[in-house]
Amino acid sequence: MRRMNILAGAICVFAGAMFGAMALTLPTGSLSRMGPGFLPLATAVGLICVGVAIALFDRDETGLALPEEIRAQLRPLLAVLAAIALFALGIDRLGLMPTSALATFTASFAMRRISLVSRIVLSLVVMVICTAIFHFGLRLSVSLVGG
């Protein structure tokens, strides 16, 4: 678990360095007239320092994921991200109804051991609910079928 904390610190240092490098391209200005880059740069420096401190000293194990937990979460993560990507691609091209059904179907693969029939029924139910809420209820300006 110690390794996880060192990695956590390294992520902070990396993020801070990337952010700081971008902040350096902005004018920092002076103390009485701060430029747009001043606080971002300070934040980046702070993040790098905190990252170093985490890597060196942090032994707190609250909330660290166990390797088997990470493995168990990969499948739901991929299913959920694929569903979101499908939604982003489909909503303006396919329309509200097919997109919500397809995205639900994709997201349902986060769960194992469900019959194909349940997945299809679930997708159709969510499609009907979404059409009711977002098209008829909130009048979202997107066509029901087609772009």
Added chain:
Amino acid sequence: MGIVEGLGLGLDVALSWTNVWFCFLGVLIGTLVGVIPGVGALAAISMLLPLSFYLDPTTAIVMLAGVYYGTVYGGSTAAILLNLPGVPSAAVACLDGYPMTKQGRGGVALFLTTIASFGGSMLGLLALVLFADAISDIGLSLRPADYFLLMTLGLVAAAAIPTGSPLKGLAMVLIGLAMGYVGTDIATGMARFAFGLPELLDGISLVALAMGIFGISEVVATAAQPRRKVAEQKITLRSMVPTRDDLRAMRMPVLRGAGIGGLFGALPGVGGTIACFISYATEKRLSRHPETFGHGAVEGLSASESANNSAIQTAFIPSLTLGIPGDAVMALMLGALIIHGITPGPLLIEQQPGMFWGLIVSFVLGNLFLVILNIPLIGIWLKLLSIPYHFLFPAIVVFICFGAYSVNANPFDVWMLAVLGAVGWMLMLFGFQPAPLLLGFILGPMIEENLRRSLQLSRGDFGTFVSDGLSIGLTLAIVALLVMAVVKPVMAARRRGRAAQGG
């Protein structure tokens, strides 16, 4: 405007059909997400945020606040009956609530927590009504430097005080600040960290961030858990009737809990969970029978529930009167107000009296709804606990997508949702708490504006942050918390090193 006049206006506003309906809807959804383990107030409110843009701002905030306090009532239900805290603050309710269930007194425990919650809420609300105006007046006399220090204190406290690693809390605050800078710099009009994407010039979408960081990782984590088989519990109304001793035992703990909760709730960055633990510990110390705690002590259960609810009410004091949210949920609600074009701050009560007093009256109404939902209708929630809620998750994912999309009708925000969801999931693996990130994101632009303004006024002199009693006190508190955040883990590491050498 006096309190009586204000309450009269509030009654008018809150008792309109729309507001009553959305208040009811808010507490209903709140109870629902509180009962279901794995979905918290933050995820629920971030999902409702885009829907609330279609509402009048007062109605929107009435509903979102209802979700917030509704989750606390619902959270204790699963804690008492199944030993599963539906929300983090319900962990204390497990300590004595679950033993009561094992003794066959689960119904009584549910009844007592509902009454204690109601009592705590009303006492906290009283504090809110009494102090809000006075604190607004103080707020008007504060300088930009004081606002900068107050907000920084809130951020540092939110990072350093809750359980877990204070260093990681600080890191999350800083990452949140960094994300808050994305977009057009207000003072110079220069684009920052926008990667040439026009969609990013207005900043990262609050909805996409909140749902990505909280919604997605919660869905993923809960979907990965093995399905739990929950035995159906039967609680009859008759079994909920407490004994006279129970009622006598809870009276003082409810009052003390409300006091402790009210105090901690009003402090930025501290909040209900801490208040729960402290009021529980206080009751244990004061009790003549501390050995009963953990085995179904009515005092501990009612004190912590009362503290939790009281803290939620007083948390509205700094949020509405100073514009400084104490926790991430509050920050999200203030974000909603800002999107509606209303700036929370010392002028809010004066400029939006209908909203302020309407919200206050809606709290009374919402808490009454919650008592009805949690005592006569408890059977419905018990049924819910036995539903295989895994089926809900694909639907939640699609709702989240619609939420992100509907704000600007732009698929770009949905892509952002995917990116931020992946980032949030990864951060969760390393034990980073998402709440300080959101707080940093929302407070970031305000902190920057106030820092700039105060240094402009003082011509670059940092002395402005230690120029009077208030600012010296705030600066000292910030420094103390920062030192604690850094020293605590270092000391722990040392101690371990020494123990390892000795052993």
